[in-house]
Amino acid sequence: MNFQDLSGRRTVLLAGGAGFLGSHFCEALLDRGDRVICVDSFLTGSRNNIISFANHPRFRLVRHDICEVLEVEEPLDDVINLACAASPPRYQADPIHTMMTSVLGTRNLLDLAQRHDARFLQASTSEVYGDPEVHPQKETYLGHVNCTGPRACYDEGKRAAEALCFDYLRLGRVDARIVRIFNTYGPRMQADDGRIVSNLVNQALNGEALTIYGDGEQTRSFCYVSDLIEGMIRLLRISENPGHPVNLGNPREFTINELVKLVARYTERNVSIVHMPLPQDDPRMRRPDITRAVELLGWEPQVHLEQGLPQTINWFRQASEVA
Numbered sequence: 418m419n420f421q422d423l424s425g426r427r428t429v430l431l432a433g434g435a436g437f438l439g440s441h442f443c444e445a446l447l448d449r450g451d452r453v454i455c456v457d458s459f460l461t462g463s464r465n466n467i468i469s470f471a472n473h474p475r476f477r478l479v480r481h482d483i484c485e486v487l488e489v490e491e492p493l494d495d496v497i498n499l500a501c502a503a504s505p506p507r508y509q510a511d512p513i514h515t516m517m518t519s520v521l522g523t524r525n526l527l528d529l530a531q532r533h534d535a536r537f538l539q540a541s542t543s544e545v546y547g548d549p550e551v552h553p554q555k556e557t558y559l560g561h562v563n564c565t566g567p568r569a570c571y572d573e574g575k576r577a578a579e580a581l582c583f584d585y586l587r588l589g590r591v592d593a594r595i596v597r598i599f600n601t602y603g604p605r606m607q608a609d610d611g612r613i614v615s616n617l618v619n620q621a622l623n624g625e626a627l628t629i630y631g632d633g634e635q636t637r638s639f640c641y642v643s644d645l646i647e648g649m650i651r652l653l654r655i656s657e658n659p660g661h662p663v664n665l666g667n668p669r670e671f672t673i674n675e676l677v678k679l680v681a682r683y684t685e686r687n688v689s690i691v692h693m694p695l696p697q698d699d700p701r702m703r704r705p706d707i708t709r710a711v712e713l714l715g716w717e718p719q720v721h722l723e724q725g726l727p728q729t730i731n732w733f734r735q736a737s738e739v740a
């Protein structure tokens with residue numbers, strides 16, 4: 418492992434910085450002493466997410482849709498692309514814009530990185546594996562994605578973005594790195610964005626029935642946000658480009674039914690359950706093989722669901738009291 422001690426000396430442009438993951442990433446970079454330019458269209462992000470550091474002297478916000486070309490005058494050291502709606506109902510609401518965000522938006526940011534000779538980190542996703550036929554998923558698995566289904570705007574957009582990153586890398590234009598993020602949860606998820614953890618927790622806290630799509634036996638692996646951001650920073654800071662994508666996620670796998678039980682236990686509510694149809698192309702199982710991240714970055718998740726879920730529930734509880 419060879420990390421460059423670059424903290425406190427970087428100017429980082431972070432697209433999608435007002436979103437759930439992006440706002441934690443901005444905060445972590447500010448804590449390390451970096452200067453952060455947050456670029457966001459506020460499609461799914463919110464001012465509340467960045468309110469605690471919006472006036473920080475090393476933070477600047479630029480409202481911009483990355484589908485449009487972006488010019489930045491001050492020199493940039495790193496460009497990070499997290500801009501893209503991540504929840505299925507949100508990214509399916511305007512599927513063409515979702516696809517364009519990943520394709521045109523990533524190209525615009527890669528061009529920006531090239532002009533600044535900046536390092537580039539692309540937030541890809543476990544969705545590039547689609548409904549996987551191998552389990553757990555290693556980075557070498559090429560995936561099983563339905564290119565004409567309702568999730569394709571996201572999955573295929575992210576696959577195209579990976580292809581672009583590797584072309585810029587092979588052509589010697591940008592030092593582009595790719596993280597494939599598995600389901601991540603924590604404070605600042607949007608209560609109404611439709612993802613499983615935010616849905617279940619808010620339904621339980623509001624005394625509503627918990628919605629299980631299908632039989633609830635499909636699996637996901639849930640990574641706490643602080644673990645994910647630490648892994649992403651390590652991938653950005655490692656001196657050598659690894660030359661391949663890196664999975665980041667928590668390898669402990671839960672069925673949705675198991676998650677429901679944990680939410681009921683930690684919210685201390687008697688919950689009722691309503692079953693709804695399984696959405697089309699919903700992956701049956703998902704668990705990362707994180708061998709590469711362990712060997713390359715010395716990274717492993719530290720926060721178990723039994724710790725992270727109560728912290729997330731507390732955050733949602735407090736957020737609803739403030740609202």
Ligand code: NAD
Binds near residue numbers: 501
């Ligand atoms: P999010 O929806 O909370 O954040 C996305 C941010 O990008 C928002 O602030 C949104 O306003 C902004 N954005 C969207 N389209 C944009 C555009 N065209 N131009 C500028 N800004 C735009 O989602 P998140 O969970 O924080 O996800 C962040 C990134 O991580 C996404 O790229 C997502 O694909 C990836 N990812 C997340 C997860 C997860 O579990 N959270 C899993 C896999 C991959």
Ligand code: UDP
Binds near residue numbers: 612629637673
């Ligand atoms: N899901 C569910 N109830 C909900 C929201 C989601 O049962 O209220 C299921 C969904 O069908 C999927 C899993 O939970 O099988 C994770 O869904 P999410 O939208 O969080 O993420 P993704 O499918 O992208 O992993």
